[in-house]
Amino acid sequence: MGEILDGKALANVLSEEIKEKVKVMTASGIKPHFCVINIGDDPASKVYVRAKKRRAEKLGIDQEIFQLPAETTEEEALTLIQKLNKDPQINGVMVQLPVPSQINSDHLIEAINPEKDVDALTATNVGRLWQGTHFVKPATACGIIDLLDHYKISIDGKKAVIIGRSNIVGKPLAALLLERNATVTLAHSHTKNLVELTKQADILVAAVGKAKLVTEDMVKEGAVVIDVGINRIDGHLVGDVDFENVKKKASYITPVPGGVGPLTVESLMQQVVALTRRQNGKS
Numbered sequence: 001m002g003e004i005l006d007g008k009a010l011a012n013v014l015s016e017e018i019k020e021k022v023k024v025m026t027a028s029g030i031k032p033h034f035c036v037i038n039i040g041d042d043p044a045s046k047v048y049v050r051a052k053k054r055r056a057e058k059l060g061i062d063q064e065i066f067q068l069p070a071e072t073t074e075e076e077a078l079t080l081i082q083k084l085n086k087d088p089q090i091n092g093v094m095v096q097l098p099v100p101s102q103i104n105s106d107h108l109i110e111a112i113n114p115e116k117d118v119d120a121l122t123a124t125n126v127g128r129l130w131q132g133t134h135f136v137k138p139a140t141a142c143g144i145i146d147l148l149d150h151y152k153i154s155i156d157g158k159k160a161v162i163i164g165r166s167n168i169v170g171k172p173l174a175a176l177l178l179e180r181n182a183t184v185t186l187a188h189s190h191t192k193n194l195v196e197l198t199k200q201a202d203i204l205v206a207a208v209g210k211a212k213l214v215t216e217d218m219v220k221e222g223a224v225v226i227d228v229g230i231n232r233i234d235g236h237l238v239g240d241v242d243f244e245n246v247k248k249k250a251s252y253i254t255p256v257p258g259g260v261g262p263l264t265v266e267s268l269m270q271q272v273v274a275l276t277r278r279q280n281g282k283s
């Protein structure tokens, strides 16, 4: 029977550490300040943006939300990003995804100054991530590594299979697991014989956004199962893993909610602090 990896509890522990750091920084006249640009009326985005705001407040970090209307043009959004890039008071900028269809999210992300790129999604920071010279880490992937470390689950030499190749989760997590000497496979919608692959995984990550994608028969006995999925089914939240059944086979498993999600928010705050320190000449 798998042990639950309690992301929520770890997020609270990390919270205390970040709070202390922010307190010391603030006392020396440096208060982290970041901005979230949210475009349109995606209901899930509103929930996440609010969660970030609450967390930032709790940690003593200044946060501003720029809520733009659904019909905002790409040019208008770019103008705002350029303004925030130039503002010396602002340490971090992120664009909440998804954005409305008239806007190309890649264009907005690429406009963010890499020194202020909280999500680590600019080409510059993705390149640094794969080179191992990064100063900012993608939040969800970073949270997953923190969770494995906290429970003393070794990564070195393990076979990790990630289902999902998104820029925001799958690809950056592959980079961070590789950095920790895992043998990494990225599986996706065109992968042949998915089950054959997943059954070999010591660490299996599901990051697709499809409820019950990972079933018991796909999991090796004793595997560590990380569920990044956030699916709303009949008003409640489920991940990508058939939790109740997979739990029986896994050695460790993350729940949804209360697993990776809370760590993502916590990790974003860590990145804001890291960027702020760097901008003020601290390592």
Ligand SMILES: Nc1nc(=O)c2c([nH]1)NC[C@@H]1CN(c3ccc(C(=O)N[C@@H](CCC(=O)O)C(=O)O)cc3)C=[N+]21
Binding pocket: 047, 048, 051, 094, 095, 096, 097, 098, 119, 139, 140, 230, 237, 256, 257, 258, 259, 260, 261, 262, 264, 265
């Ligand atoms: N530029 C950008 N950066 C992101 O990091 C980003 C994004 N866009 N767009 C959407 C996804 C999703 N995401 C989550 C954050 C927190 C929870 C979270 O706290 N989940 C709670 C439950 C929250 C609830 O009840 O809805 C949990 O799993 O326990 C989930 C998902 C960040 N994202």
